[in-house]
Amino acid sequence: MLDLAWPLVRPVLFSLDAERAHEWTLAALAAAPRLLTAVADLTLGLPNRPRPGFGGLTLDGPVGLAAGLDKDGRAIGFWPHLGFGFVEVGTVTLHPQPGNPRPRLFRLPGDRALINRMGFNNRGSAALAARIRALRSAGRWPSVPVGANIGKSKITSNEEAVADYVGSTKNLAGLVDWFTVNVSSPNTPGLRALQDGEVLRRLLPAVLDAARGTPVLLKLAPDLEDDGIAAAVEIAIASGLSGIVATNTTLRRDVLAEDPQEAGGLSGAPLWSIARPKIGFALAAAAGRIPVVGAGGIETAEQVRELLEAGCIAVQLYSGLIFHGPGLPSRLTRELGVT
Numbered sequence: 001m002l003d004l005a006w007p008l009v010r011p012v013l014f015s016l017d018a019e020r021a022h023e024w025t026l027a028a029l030a031a032a033p034r035l036l037t038a039v040a041d042l043t044l045g046l047p048n049r050p051r052p053g054f055g056g057l058t059l060d061g062p063v064g065l066a067a068g069l070d071k072d073g074r075a076i077g078f079w080p081h082l083g084f085g086f087v088e089v090g091t092v093t094l095h096p097q098p099g100n101p102r103p104r105l106f107r108l109p110g111d112r113a114l115i116n117r118m119g120f121n122n123r124g125s126a127a128l129a130a131r132i133r134a135l136r137s138a139g140r141w142p143s144v145p146v147g148a149n150i151g152k153s154k155i156t157s158n159e160e161a162v163a164d165y166v167g168s169t170k171n172l173a174g175l176v177d178w179f180t181v182n183v184s185s186p187n188t189p190g191l192r193a194l195q196d197g198e199v200l201r202r203l204l205p206a207v208l209d210a211a212r213g214t215p216v217l218l219k220l221a222p223d224l225e226d227d228g229i230a231a232a233v234e235i236a237i238a239s240g241l242s243g244i245v246a247t248n249t250t251l252r253r254d255v256l257a258e259d260p261q262e263a264g265g266l267s268g269a270p271l272w273s274i275a276r277p278k279i280g281f282a283l284a285a286a287a288g289r290i291p292v293v294g295a296g297g298i299e300t301a302e303q304v305r306e307l308l309e310a311g312c313i314a315v316q317l318y319s320g321l322i323f324h325g326p327g328l329p330s331r332l333t334r335e336l337g338v339t
């Protein structure tokens with residue numbers, strides 16, 4: 001039903017402002033989790049099968065939910081019922097923050113793309129920790145791995161960034177299955193400067209230490225030059241990280257048919273042509289020494305297969321869900337023949 005209803009639901013959601021549609025969807029999921037979970041189970045089926053993942057985790061399928069859709073973990077228990085084999089919540093920051101002024105999320109339907117400059121709107125890592133504790137004690141914690149994506153608060157200077165990331169990591173250590181260090185979102189001024197080798201050499205070991213044994217991944221921008229990716233991969237390996245996520249959104253616009261002249265990170269179908277070679281480069285730089293999770297414009301089983309065959313341990317998506325609907329992850333998994 002979820003999948004069949006999508007052609008009817010999509011025009012309604014697309015008639016709303018993009019962020020409002022997002023908020024209403026999350027509010028519905030938070031208000032009626034059991035009902036919507038039951039609907040998803042009845043109509044989509046659960047095609048996932050356990051498979052080895054990063055950091056010694058067992059994933060429940062190769063397609064994961066990318067960060068940013070459920071920043072505050074409002075519907076953590078629901079996402080696996082769409083067929084996601086692992087779920088990344090966040091980005092959360094040490095300090096709760098409102099993000100950038102609205103409008104800050106734009107659909108480009110002709111391109112099947114999104115532009116966002118949300119700016120890490122979130123209730124903070126302590127609030128996420130409280131929510132996770134409540135879910136766990138209510139017995140509503142999902143069986144698939146759940147990771148927290150950690151970013152820097154806007155009010156924290158780059159000089160103080162390490163303490164900000166460490167604070168969030170400490171808040172969530174022991175509660176999530178992995179951390180992703182986000183130094184690659186384009187919407188916090190100066191954040192991508194943290195991809196610099198010298199900063200990463202301080203940041204990554206500090207986060208790993210605060211994570212107290214929980215695996216830590218590093219998420220990279222597709223706009224990094226190849227030598228920047230290679231350097232980041234080497235530092236991640238040397239620091240003892242458990243994976244690379246490639247990639248985040250791009251600042252490029254040359255891949256768009258329509259350019260609405262909005263600032264922010266571009267995601268969705270056109271990102272694939274930029275992210276795919278960068279994922280390939282990350283895989284080559286990793287050379288099997290650290291797992292790579294591929295992301296960026298994934299919307300077909302062929303793309304997932306291509307990335308898995310190229311050596312990715314798993315993939316993540318976000319924008320495809322907006323354009324192809326809630327049936328996408330289970331459809332991809334089914335088409336891959338994972339069931």
Ligand SMILES: Cc1cc2nc3c(=O)[nH]c(=O)nc-3n(C[C@H](O)[C@H](O)[C@H](O)COP(=O)(O)O)c2cc1C
Binds near residue numbers: 090105118298
């Ligand atoms: C509206 C929106 C918000 C996002 N927020 C975050 C975020 O908070 N942290 C992060 O690491 N990535 C964030 N992303 C990036 C996604 O996790 C993903 O890396 C990127 O969108 C590429 O995948 P896709 O083309 O399947 O969407 C966001 C993406 C979108 C569309």
